[in-house]
Amino acid sequence: MDELIGRIAAAAGISEDLARQAIGIILKFLERDGPPDAVAQILAALPGASQLMAEQGGGSGGGLLGSLAGKLGGSIGGGMGAMAALNELTNAGLDMGEVQTVTRELVQVARERAGDDVVDRVVSSIPGLGQVL
Template identity: 70%
Template sequence: MDEIIGRIASAAGIGEDTAKQAVSIILNFLNRDGPSDKVQQIIAALPGAEAYLTEESSGGGLLGSLGGMLGGGMGAMAALNELTNAGLDMEQVQTVTQELVAVAREHAGDETVDEVVNAIPGLNQVL
């Protein structure tokens, strides 16, 4: 994962600690809101990715709770909120997300990644 984090940090112009936090937020969002079997395929294909998952995604506060209750695009909004709270601007959020999706495609394949992206409302807007 160190190489992936370095690649994401470089592409987004952020530090590696911020990139690690962003990757954790995104992977937890996918794990929470995506189709479980496909997300697990992606996580298994990314060496060390499971270390970035938490039992319950941290943060999001009220917005995260509402996202969980309402479903739909709220999950994406809660993840966006967490990413901006981590210090990323909108361009960096988009770059980090695009780079992580590109890495996931390289490791897990286009079909698996497309199924996850298409199953989560609001994710295409960031890509």
């Protein structure tokens, strides 16, 4: 996981602490909104992913949108989960360019380790995720 954190921090030009937080937010989002079997394959291919997600704690993050999405559930509104994750990432201190870079790098690593088919299944199942990539 440290290698992944370093890679993403370097690509996005952010601190490793912020990269760690962002990766945790994105993985929790995928776990919440993606197809369970495909997400489980991605998490298994990223050693330390479950621990990183646990470090991020529960809840859907700060802000009204994050709180609302957490109460309503990620799949309501076909993209509410993506909006909540974006809200969490920006509340953590990332701008839109950094959000895209972190997401793209994480997806690239997932492709390298879990395979294109698994990642494509997750991306296509979550409304709006493909647009970020």
